[in-house]
Amino acid sequence: MININQxxxxxxxxxxxxDHRVVVAMSGGVDSSVTAALLVEAGFEVIGLTxxxxxxxxALQKKGACCAGSDINDARLVSSKLGIPHYVxxxxxxxxxxxxxxxxxxxxxxxxxxxxxxxxxxxxxxxxFDRAKNLGASAMATGHYIRRKIKLGKPSLHTGxxxxxxxxxxxxxxxxxxxxxVRFPLGSLTKGETRAVAKxxxxxxxxxPDSQDICFVPEGxxxxxVRKLRPGSIEAGxxxxxxxxxxxxxxxxxxxTIGQRKGIGVGGRKGINDNNxxxxxxxxxxxxxxxxxxxxxxxxxxxxxxxxxxxxxxxxNEAEFRVLVKLRNSSQPVIGTIKVNFDNSIAYLSFDKPxxxxxxxxxxxxxDFKESSHILGGGxxxxxxxxxxxxxxxxx
Amino acid sequence: xxxxxxxxxxxxxxxxxxxxxxxxxxxxVGPLNASSIHYYGRKGKDIIDVARTNLGxxxxxxxNNIIFTGSATEAINLLFSNFNTIVVSSIEHLAxxxxxxxxxxxPVTRDGIVDLNFxxxxxxxxxxxxxxxxxxxxxxxxxxxxxxxxxxxxxIAKKYECLVHCDAAQALGKIKINLExxxxxxxxxxxxxxxxxxxxxxxxxxxxxxxTPQILGGGQEKGMRAGTENILGIRxxxxxxxxxxxxxxxxxxxxxxxxxxxxxxxxDYRPETIIFGEKANRVANTLxxxxxxxxxxxxxxxxxxxxxxxxxxSACSSGKISKSHVVSSMGYDKLASNSVRFSFPPNxxxxxxxxxxxxxxxxxxxxxxxxx
Numbered sequence: 001m002i003n004i005n006q007x008x009x010x011x012x013x014x015x016x017x018x019d020h021r022v023v024v025a026m027s028g029g030v031d032s033s034v035t036a037a038l039l040v041e042a043g044f045e046v047i048g049l050t051x052x053x054x055x056x057x058x059a060l061q062k063k064g065a066c067c068a069g070s071d072i073n074d075a076r077l078v079s080s081k082l083g084i085p086h087y088v089x090x091x092x093x094x095x096x097x098x099x100x101x102x103x104x105x106x107x108x109x110x111x112x113x114x115x116x117x118x119x120x121x122x123x124x125x126x127x128x129f130d131r132a133k134n135l136g137a138s139a140m141a142t143g144h145y146i147r148r149k150i151k152l153g154k155p156s157l158h159t160g161x162x163x164x165x166x167x168x169x170x171x172x173x174x175x176x177x178x179x180x181x182v183r184f185p186l187g188s189l190t191k192g193e194t195r196a197v198a199k200x201x202x203x204x205x206x207x208x209p210d211s212q213d214i215c216f217v218p219e220g221x222x223x224x225x226v227r228k229l230r231p232g233s234i235e236a237g238x239x240x241x242x243x244x245x246x247x248x249x250x251x252x253x254x255x256x257t258i259g260q261r262k263g264i265g266v267g268g269r270k271g272i273n274d275n276n277x278x279x280x281x282x283x284x285x286x287x288x289x290x291x292x293x294x295x296x297x298x299x300x301x302x303x304x305x306x307x308x309x310x311x312x313x314x315x316x317n318e319a320e321f322r323v324l325v326k327l328r329n330s331s332q333p334v335i336g337t338i339k340v341n342f343d344n345s346i347a348y349l350s351f352d353k354p355x356x357x358x359x360x361x362x363x364x365x366x367x368d369f370k371e372s373s374h375i376l377g378g379g380x381x382x383x384x385x386x387x388x389x390x391x392x393x394x395x396x
Numbered sequence: 397x398x399x400x401x402x403x404x405x406x407x408x409x410x411x412x413x414x415x416x417x418x419x420x421x422x423x424x425v426g427p428l429n430a431s432s433i434h435y436y437g438r439k440g441k442d443i444i445d446v447a448r449t450n451l452g453x454x455x456x457x458x459x460n461n462i463i464f465t466g467s468a469t470e471a472i473n474l475l476f477s478n479f480n481t482i483v484v485s486s487i488e489h490l491a492x493x494x495x496x497x498x499x500x501x502x503p504v505t506r507d508g509i510v511d512l513n514f515x516x517x518x519x520x521x522x523x524x525x526x527x528x529x530x531x532x533x534x535x536x537x538x539x540x541x542x543x544x545x546x547x548x549x550x551x552i553a554k555k556y557e558c559l560v561h562c563d564a565a566q567a568l569g570k571i572k573i574n575l576e577x578x579x580x581x582x583x584x585x586x587x588x589x590x591x592x593x594x595x596x597x598x599x600x601x602x603x604x605x606x607x608t609p610q611i612l613g614g615g616q617e618k619g620m621r622a623g624t625e626n627i628l629g630i631r632x633x634x635x636x637x638x639x640x641x642x643x644x645x646x647x648x649x650x651x652x653x654x655x656x657x658x659x660x661x662x663x664d665y666r667p668e669t670i671i672f673g674e675k676a677n678r679v680a681n682t683l684x685x686x687x688x689x690x691x692x693x694x695x696x697x698x699x700x701x702x703x704x705x706x707x708x709x710s711a712c713s714s715g716k717i718s719k720s721h722v723v724s725s726m727g728y729d730k731l732a733s734n735s736v737r738f739s740f741p742p743n744x745x746x747x748x749x750x751x752x753x754x755x756x757x758x759x760x761x762x763x764x765x766x767x768x
Contacts, residue, residue: 047701052716076715087697088715134694135701 002197007185008042012150013138017043022183023132023140025124026050026079026086028071030205031143033078034194035185037201039141040082047135048079048086051123053095054216077204089131091123098122100216104229107222107254110284111361114170114329115214121173129178139183146171147187147373148179155179157312157375159367162190169329172365172378173310226254237289239266242282242298242388250291253284258384259299259357266293280357282388292388299356301386306347306364309379315344323376324367325349327358333367347379358384398703401757405746406538406566406682406739407707411632412591412749418635419593419628428627431614440627447634451598454637455568455583457575463599463617464630468565468586469495471599474621475561475582478607479530483518483558485510485544486725487537492563493721496532506727507676508542512552519556529558530582535567539722539737540673541682543571550579559605565589565597569640569742570648570679581605587633590640591746596629643745650744652680657755658738659683661762669765672726672735681742686723686734690768693717695736702764707737 013020017039024036026048039046056069072088079086099118106113124142132140144167145160157179160166174182186194191210198206213220227234234252241247248266250256256264260281280299283292319340324333336351349364358381365378402410411419422428422443430440444464452459465471469491476482476495483500484492487508500522502515510533523529531553535546546562553560561582567573569590575583580602587596599620601607613622662669662685672684686692692708696717699706708717719732738761741747 047697072715085697085700086715087693087700088717089693090716090718131694135697 002038002189002193004038004042006188007038010148010185010188011039011042011044011139011141011183012148012155018045020138021045021047021136023047023049023128023135023137025128025140025142026075027143027211028074028078028205029143029211030198030203030208031145031186031194033075033143033203033205034189034197034201035141035143036078036082036084037197037203038185040084046082046084047137048075048082048084049128049131050075050086050088051091051095051128052088053091053119053123054100055092074205074208081201081203089128091127094127095119095123100229103214103222104226106361107226108230108233108286109361110253110286112257112359113361114363115216116170117173117363120171125174125178125182129181133181139181141183141185143186144171144184145186145189145191146184146375148182148184158187158373159375160184160187165191168367168375169326169363169365169378172363172375174312175310176312179312223252223255227252235289237291239264239291239293242292242294247293253286253289253291256281256284256291258282258284258359258386264291264293282386294388296356298387299358300354301351301356301358301384302354303348303350303385304358304364304381305383306349306379307345307382309340309345309347309377311344311377313376315340317342317344319344322369323349324369324372326365326367327355327362327381333372335369338366358386360384400703400705401753401761402705403738403740403753403761404705404707405741406541406589406737408588408594409569409591409742409746410750411593412636412639412746414639414749415591415593415632415635419632422628422631430625430627431616440625443627443634444625444630447630447637450634450637450641451585454641455564455573455575455585455600456577457600461600461603463601463620464625464633465597465599465617465621466595466626466629468563468584468597470621471584471597472561472563474599474610475584475601475607476530476532477610479528479559481522481529483515483522483529483531485533487540487722488532488534489538489563489565492532492534502533504725508537508540508673508722508726509676510544510549512545512548515549516552516555519552519558523556523558529556530561531558532561532563534563534565535573536564536570536679537673537722538566539682539720539735540676540684540726541566541678541739542673542676543567543679546580547578554579559602566679569746570681575600587629587636590636590742591749592632592636593629596626596633598633639745640743643743647744648680648742651740651742651747654747654753654755654758655680655683655738655740658758658762661759662765665762665766670728670731672723672728679742681740683738684723684735685738685765686728686731686736687765687768688731688734690734692720692734692736695734695765695768698768699736699761699764704761704764707739708735 022044026032050072099115103113103115145165146168147158159168217225236251238246239248239250279293282294282298323338326333336349338347338349340347360381362381366376368374426436428440448459472491473495482496482498484496484498485502487504503511533549550560559581562580564583565586583600585598588594609620611622670686720735723735724732
């Protein structure tokens, strides 16, 4: 059972809830809907805002479909049920500039982007934040499974109680300044509890499935989207092995991700029946337009460079320390040693044990070595040299 | 909840009390399918006939040239489906711009008036190769309230043997429409802009021109719009038209005093406010303004939270606010996302039938604007 006083306490706003206007970023999903419901229950003056990010009809290539899709309508229905005002903000052009274009260009560079982080970083936590502040809100709440806790008088960021739903990987770029204003009322809830609240409020989204894919990519077919966004810039090329032998053809490197094993289009090496016969994507050579494949050992990566770092703790310059680091949302954290540069914007991370399939464009998110729930910060992986790179360097 | 102050009459006029009464009376008559040959069918036909007569009187045209449709948008779609070449102004309502699919676009001046010289030059070139060209220009712009020189448009269009359609949805009830005095071929109207319910519109047409219907079926509305007639909508439209006929020459002087009072307050409190179409001939009830630093959606949300219901130029049915193509066309591209429209009751009769908007409330609203 949810303790509403706990919700109020975690909102960390002085005085009575009724003294505060809180903007809830409502996507039309069950999480943000329940966020709004809990805050209404707690007595805050709640305003629902929904971002219109792209033309839904166009994205699905569906003639006659409304630009908005059903999610906006769900958010509106929930707001109406809760008796709160709800507005739609048109962020289509900002989203195009700052998220979709970046997404396409990343793939063309051979990287694997995470548009959801870019969206949180730019549209949601910059433009929507400003809007919430302009509307006189004391805070903006989202339905992320992540906790904001006060440590030594300052807000800090922690993984959600429900680790299977934890969204810290997607929110590492939240700045200290933003953390003062943002709240995550679901951080202390399990998904089951969230759905129970939705049912108790008889919200139309109570049984709505969780979204799985990138919102503007229908059915997870990201390469189709990139092809549509960047026609003419995607060319067929060769699939080669680590020695440069041509094994086959590909229709564009955007179809491949570092570490990918399935669907490469060339079989394993015949006659050899050990682990080395399984081929992985080892490198994406954008200059020569080659996809390099090889056995797993070539994916081995010991050290990465992380740029555009965001820190949620106070750091001394050029600090060096042990951290837990997550290289993918779905993977477990691994141990490494980090060294930051003079202005803390770039970090070099050495893994205790080599990692396989690290891709540039993904995020590296750091957690406290001793208190693994505490998010220290993170950044974008800009260099992840694997064994192949080491060999090439040696040959050169 | 605070008293809601409604200043979005260009979007829709609340159902007039007399209209509401007429609808209830109509509901009490019985089952009204005007196509039936029995007693109730005749009653239904009578109701439609009275409404058509009233609307005909209001715009001074033969009632037999009026077809009731589900909306002005539907009327426009019906008409446009009969033409391949349609010349439109850049500030037309989306009902016209979207359904015409036209590339023949006539720009407007910075005051929001259709560029007549451009129109003439354009038609001169265009009609050489095209037969059956339709020119479509609105009478009053829904966002800026600027009255278009429709007589001159007709004159130019006729010179090049074009047919002319006028979207008069925003003109009805605000300015005098006399079809005996102007050689329009087609006019489209909307009931809820004069206090009828939503869901009723009309196409007024020149019966010398054969049109092909879009909706086929039981042959209602002279075969031009099949489907059982929307008796309540038609009754309401007719009743609202009757009230407008009895209004002295669409008197708007009280409305104008209120609008101008508000406009002056806005200027006093926030002098950097841009007023669109201020120098043009505008209808008395409309004020379209913008602040360079304030996005329109922010202004709308803030005013709504203060219980003022106003509007931005164009909102999608999802509630998403887009750039105003009207403000853009007037040459204020940078302000196209910032415009906010305040629209008062269309005329004094409607103003006085509503709970009156006080100057004190308008002063409050102007202060809210200045604090954005």
